[in-house]
Amino acid sequence: MKENLSKKEGPDVVKKLGGLGFQIAEDIERHESPKFVVPQRGLGNVSFDEVDNLLVLGDKTSTRSFLNVAHSKKFMQSILIAAKADELVSKGKTASIRELYYQLKHNIEGTKENTFEDQSESDPLIVDLEVALEVLREELHLKADDKGTVIGNIVIEDSGDRIDCSKLGRSGLAIPSIVEHYNFVKFDAQYILVIETGAMFDRLVEEKYHIKNNCIMVSTKGQAARGCRRLVNRMSNELQLPVIVFSDGDPWGYYIYSVLKAGSMALAHESKRLGTPEAKFVGMTMTDIDTYDLHSVTEKLKDVDKKRIDELLQYPWFQKKEWKKELKLMKQKGVRIEQQALASKSLEFVAEEYLPKKIEDGELLP
Amino acid sequence: MKENLSKKEGPDVVKKLGGLGFQIAEDIERHESPKFVVPQRGLGNVSFDEVDNLLVLGDKTSTRSFLNVAHSKKFMQSILIAAKADELVSKGKTASIRELYYQLKHNIEGTKENTFEDQSESDPLIVDLEVALEVLREELHLKADDKGTVIGNIVIEDSGDRIDCSKLGRSGLAIPSIVEHYNFVKFDAQYILVIETGAMFDRLVEEKYHIKNNCIMVSTKGQAARGCRRLVNRMSNELQLPVIVFSDGDPWGYYIYSVLKAGSMALAHESKRLGTPEAKFVGMTMTDIDTYDLHSVTEKLKDVDKKRIDELLQYPWFQKKEWKKELKLMKQKGVRIEQQALASKSLEFVAEEYLPKKIEDGELLP
Numbered sequence: 001m002k003e004n005l006s007k008k009e010g011p012d013v014v015k016k017l018g019g020l021g022f023q024i025a026e027d028i029e030r031h032e033s034p035k036f037v038v039p040q041r042g043l044g045n046v047s048f049d050e051v052d053n054l055l056v057l058g059d060k061t062s063t064r065s066f067l068n069v070a071h072s073k074k075f076m077q078s079i080l081i082a083a084k085a086d087e088l089v090s091k092g093k094t095a096s097i098r099e100l101y102y103q104l105k106h107n108i109e110g111t112k113e114n115t116f117e118d119q120s121e122s123d124p125l126i127v128d129l130e131v132a133l134e135v136l137r138e139e140l141h142l143k144a145d146d147k148g149t150v151i152g153n154i155v156i157e158d159s160g161d162r163i164d165c166s167k168l169g170r171s172g173l174a175i176p177s178i179v180e181h182y183n184f185v186k187f188d189a190q191y192i193l194v195i196e197t198g199a200m201f202d203r204l205v206e207e208k209y210h211i212k213n214n215c216i217m218v219s220t221k222g223q224a225a226r227g228c229r230r231l232v233n234r235m236s237n238e239l240q241l242p243v244i245v246f247s248d249g250d251p252w253g254y255y256i257y258s259v260l261k262a263g264s265m266a267l268a269h270e271s272k273r274l275g276t277p278e279a280k281f282v283g284m285t286m287t288d289i290d291t292y293d294l295h296s297v298t299e300k301l302k303d304v305d306k307k308r309i310d311e312l313l314q315y316p317w318f319q320k321k322e323w324k325k326e327l328k329l330m331k332q333k334g335v336r337i338e339q340q341a342l343a344s345k346s347l348e349f350v351a352e353e354y355l356p357k358k359i360e361d362g363e364l365l366p
Numbered sequence: 367m368k369e370n371l372s373k374k375e376g377p378d379v380v381k382k383l384g385g386l387g388f389q390i391a392e393d394i395e396r397h398e399s400p401k402f403v404v405p406q407r408g409l410g411n412v413s414f415d416e417v418d419n420l421l422v423l424g425d426k427t428s429t430r431s432f433l434n435v436a437h438s439k440k441f442m443q444s445i446l447i448a449a450k451a452d453e454l455v456s457k458g459k460t461a462s463i464r465e466l467y468y469q470l471k472h473n474i475e476g477t478k479e480n481t482f483e484d485q486s487e488s489d490p491l492i493v494d495l496e497v498a499l500e501v502l503r504e505e506l507h508l509k510a511d512d513k514g515t516v517i518g519n520i521v522i523e524d525s526g527d528r529i530d531c532s533k534l535g536r537s538g539l540a541i542p543s544i545v546e547h548y549n550f551v552k553f554d555a556q557y558i559l560v561i562e563t564g565a566m567f568d569r570l571v572e573e574k575y576h577i578k579n580n581c582i583m584v585s586t587k588g589q590a591a592r593g594c595r596r597l598v599n600r601m602s603n604e605l606q607l608p609v610i611v612f613s614d615g616d617p618w619g620y621y622i623y624s625v626l627k628a629g630s631m632a633l634a635h636e637s638k639r640l641g642t643p644e645a646k647f648v649g650m651t652m653t654d655i656d657t658y659d660l661h662s663v664t665e666k667l668k669d670v671d672k673k674r675i676d677e678l679l680q681y682p683w684f685q686k687k688e689w690k691k692e693l694k695l696m697k698q699k700g701v702r703i704e705q706q707a708l709a710s711k712s713l714e715f716v717a718e719e720y721l722p723k724k725i726e727d728g729e730l731l732p
Contacts, residue, residue, distance in 0.1 A: 094572055096565035099709035102663050106710075114662075146564055149540040158535020169524020170547075174515040174540040177568065181536075198512055199462035202543065206460055296480075297468050343465035344472075 013140060016133045017086040024079070033067035036078060038128045039269065046268045048316035053277035055263040055317065057131065078125050080104050080115060085129065088141035094178060096143055097123055131269040138178045138230070146177035148228035149198070151205060152216030154235075157183035165216070170205050175218070177227040179234065187239055189216045191359075194232055194279070196220055196247035196256055200339045200350070207351035213359075216241070223256055226267075229274040232260060236276045243276050244359060249284030250301075250336035251308035254318075254326070257281050262317045280364035282355065284337050286329040292354070297344045298335035305336060322365045379506060382499045383452045390445070399433035402444060404494045405635065412634045414682035419643035421629040421683065423497065444491050446470050446481060451495065454507035460544060462509055463489055497635040504544045504596070512543035514594035515564070517571060518582030520601075523549035531582070536571050541584070543593040545600065553605055555582045557725075560598055560645070562586055562613035562622055566705045566716070573717035579725075582607070589622055592633075595640040598626060602642045609642050610725060615650030616702035617674035620684075620692070623647050628683045646730035648721065650703050652695040658720070663710045664701035671702060688731045 020036070027034040038061060039045065045058040066075045084104055088095055095103065101119040108115060116122050130137050137144070151172035156163045162185060165173050193215050195201045201219035204210065210217045216235065220228050236243050245260055247253030261279040263271030289298060301309075309327050312318045318327065330336065342350040358364070386402070393400040404427060405411065411424040432441045450470060454461055461469065467485040474481060482488055496503050503510070517538035522529045528551060531539050559581050561567045567585035570576065576583045582601065586594050602609050611626055613619030627645040629637025655664060667675075675693050678684045684693065696702065708716040724730070 093713055094568075095709065095713055096568065096706065098565060098704070098706045099569065099713065102704075102707050102709040103713070105663060107662065143565075143568070146568070156535075156537075158537050161533045161535040163534055163537065167527045168529055168539065169522075169527040171522075171524055171529065171542050172540045173534065174538045176537050177564075198543075199464060199509075202460075202462065202509070202512070203465065296473065297471060338464070338468075340462065340464045341468050343461065343468040347459055347461055347465065347469070 013089050013133075013135050014086060016135060017082055017089070020082055020133065021086075033065045034075070035063050035065045036075060037061050037063050037132065039131045041127065041131060041266075041269070043265060046265050048262070050316075053262055053317070054271040054275050055265060055268040056271060057269040074125065077104075077116060077121060078128060081122060081125055082129055085140040085142065089139075092141075094141045094143055096145075096177075097126060097137075100126070100142060127267075127269075134269075136180070136230075136270060136273055137226070138180050143177040144226050146175060146227050147221050147225040148175040148231075149173065149201060149219045149221075150175055150216065150231065152210045153189050153214065154187040154216050154239075155185040157185050166211075170202075172201075172205070172219075175225075175227050175231055177225065179227050179231045182231070182234070184235070184238055187216070187241075188214065189239075189241060190214045191242040191244055192216045192218060192232065192235055193355075194218045194220060194224075194243060194245045194260060195339075196222065196245075196253055197339055200246070203340075203343075203347065204351055204355075207348060209351045209355065212351075213356060220256065220260075224260055226274065229260060229276075232279075233274055233276050236278055243279040244282050244364065245279055246282050246339065246355070247284070248336070248338045249286060249288065249330075250338075251305055251312050251327070251330070253284070253339075254281075254312060254323070255308075258312075258315075258317055280366065282358050282364055284339055284341075285365065286326050286333060286337075289333070289335070289337055292342075292345065294337060294341055294344065297341040298333075298337045301330070301334050301336055306331065320366055326365070379455050379499075379501050380452060382501060383448055383455070386448055386499065387452075399431045400441070401429050401431045402441060403427050403429050403498065405497045407493065407497060407632075407635070409631060412631050414628070416682075419628055419683070420637040420641050421631060421634040422637060423635040440491065443470075443482060443487060444494065447488060447491055448495055451506040451508065455505075458507075460507045460509055462511075462543075463492060463503075466492070466508060493633075493635075500635075502546070502596075502636060502639055503592070504546045509543040510592050512541060512593050513587050513591040514541040514597075515539065515567060515585045515587075516541055516582065516597065518576045519555050519580065520553040520582050520605075521551040523551050532577075536568075538567075538571070538585075541591075541594050541597055543591065545593050545597045548597070548600070550601065550604055553582070553607075554580065555605075555607060556580045557608040557610055558582045558584060558598065558601055559721075560584045560586060560590075560609060560611045560626060561705075562588065562611075562619055563705055566612070569706075569709075569713065570717055570721075573714060575717045575721065578717075579722060586622065586626075590626055592640065595626060595642075598645075599640055599642050602644055609645040610648050610730065611645055612648050612705065612721070613650070614702070614704045615652060615654065615696075616704075617671055617678050617693070617696070619650070619705075620647075620678060620689070621674075624678075624681075624683055646732065648724050648730055650705055650707075651731065652692050652699060652703075654720075655699065655701070655703055658708075658711065660703060660707055660710065663707040664699070664703045667696070667700050667702055672697065686732055692731070 024034040040060040045060045049056045064071045101122045105116045149172040153166045198221045245257045263275035390400040406426040411426045430437045467488045471482045515538040519532045564587045611623045629641035
């Protein structure tokens with residue numbers, strides 16, 4: 001096995017949080033309104049960087065000022081969140097964004113007002129703080145839900161334990177919502193295969209695909225959670241392994257791929273740390289339907305699928321000719337196809353023919 | 367660590383499937399219509415066994431006859447499924463119920479008819495087969511989706527690997543959809559704590575609750591999947607450990623508990639293998655709101671919550687006085703409370719005070 005010597009060093013988040021506090025204290029000392037500059041996060045400030053193949057946030061900003069009545073409450077809430085994040089990081093604790101909300105929700109003394117009425121008030125302010133300070137939510141010791149499984153020839157150090165992901169039977173390691181603390185100790189693999197559905201992951205585990213083809217397999221179980229996206233990003237960068245994505249042949253599967261590769265609009269500020277521009281797509285493609293004669297196991301597109309195809313055709317990151325061709329072909333055929341439809345050939349087909357052949361021949365979409 | 371010597375011996379599924387085929391062949395030889403007897407699965411044939419605390423299927427049956435035009439297609443489909451299950455078991459392969467559908471879907475020669483048009487045709491017939499043969503879906507080598515995580519001081523043998531679930535950092539083992547092949551090699555724990563939300567599981571992992579309190583922790587991530595329910599059932603039976611369930615304080619959390627304990631209506635025929643009647647409930651209770659002064663972090667009941675409370679109050683397995691009291695108190699207070707609302711005390715509160723005290727004092731609901 002190769003030794004992985006690169007180490008993940010987090011930025012000094014406490015320093016950044018302290019800097020924010022210091023700046024506000026200065027405003028007060030200068031008898032100015034305390035303020036807080038936040039990059040705008042609307043679609044109007046998101047663009048697609050064709051060179052890096054990543055969604056990126058532009059440089060439009062907004063200023064939140066304490067003495068502006070329309071901003072006061074949000075300003076107060078932002079500072080509460082920053083102070084709590086500072087406490088979490090200092091104490092080495094992590095909180096879910098729901099716990100954070102409960103921790104901060106209280107009555108403001110001498111008033112009938114609560115600090116927060118609903119989690120929908122704290123969630124966007126957490127993202128504001130991430131963007132303003134250029135830190136990952138995970139580095140603020142806040143976390144979203146976890147989802148996803150990993151299996152294969154990699155040893156991960158997690159909180160003092162060395163976990164050999166090739167020795168987890170058919171179960172695999174549950175990917176937590178935060179993987180910043182993971183240390184990749186050693187690995188021996190040719191590539192990383194990222195799989196949309198849990199059922200297809202199970203199929204490939206049963207076929208010992210990861211062993212026979214010497215790869216690390218990750219199941220996203222639908223749209224990939226942040227922890228899962230970050231794990232793929234870190235493995236791609238730190239292990240220098242190719243990433244190959246295998247999803248359903250429908251606009252939803254293609255979007256899952258695009259989020260893994262280029263990032264998402266909502267988290268455009270974190271594309272560099274959550275996206276994996278080197279990722280390639282193995283299937284299911286519309287061309288597969290003809291190549292492998294899968295006509296009898298396709299499904300008719302619903303209106304909502306057709307609408308989604310049209311949306312994808314508008315996105316700048318789907319303007320590559322290969323993707324325009326696939327999306328147009330999907331509309332023209334009027335069908336979608338699932339990964340599991342390959343079972344109509346035989347259960348083993350996907351592991352013994354479909355994937356090895358397409359990957360060996362380099363039949364991958366960009 | 368204790369050695370676990372009990373072993374899981376599956377029934378002879380191939381024999382049972384063969385028996386079904388033999389019986390049909392006999393019908394044909396006797397020039398009778400081939401038939402197939404299936405226990406009825408409607409609510410009219412489900413009852414609550416108060417002694418065992420399990421939902422059980424009654425003994426009403428239906429007969430599916432090949433020469434009855436209304437039954438012919440379903441008869442043919444059932445036999446196709448039985449034959450495929452026989453093939454899977456013989457080959458030592460496992461298929462998802464979606465793969466099974468794709469494997470069996472084909473044109474019937476000489477007609478314009480397909481064997482199956484939609485997975486909604488094959489799914490209920492799989493359950494029929496389970497019930498008729500008294501086998502678990504997992505024993506037919508068919509599987510549903512997987513979900514859930516386990517961590518703690520137990521060594522599980524899975525496909526030749528010995529997995530020490532106390533050495534998986536903060537990640538934990540992903541519970542697969544089938545756990546029939548798991549072998550519990552050894553364990554050292556006082557009880558099993560089953561937790562509804564992934565975020566609360568993470569909290570308790572971070573607080574090292576399972577280490578400090580010497581327990582095995584299972585996260586169901588919402589309603590428990592079959593693999594997760596079966597794992598809890600097997601650990602309860604084979605390791606003879608108490609099971610304690612920790613869910614949100616709302617009708618949905620209480621129902622998750624009742625399914626883990628008594629089984630579900632849809633799978634009443636498998637309650638003995640999926641339910642854990644010995645399970646007890648630690649929280650969140652409505653009484654907790656007063657005991658721990660959590661009034662400011664409750665949430666108002668929505669109409670859909672109120673309707674669900676009324677439904678639960680009708681179910682025979684919620685007729686215990688403790689549960690009637692909780693459900694009525696919930697309606698009276700008009701609020702629900704989440705597990706994570708305990709974070710309003712402090713992040714550590716749930717792990718250092720709430721759970722240890724309630725469990726030590728035996729403040730558990732039946």
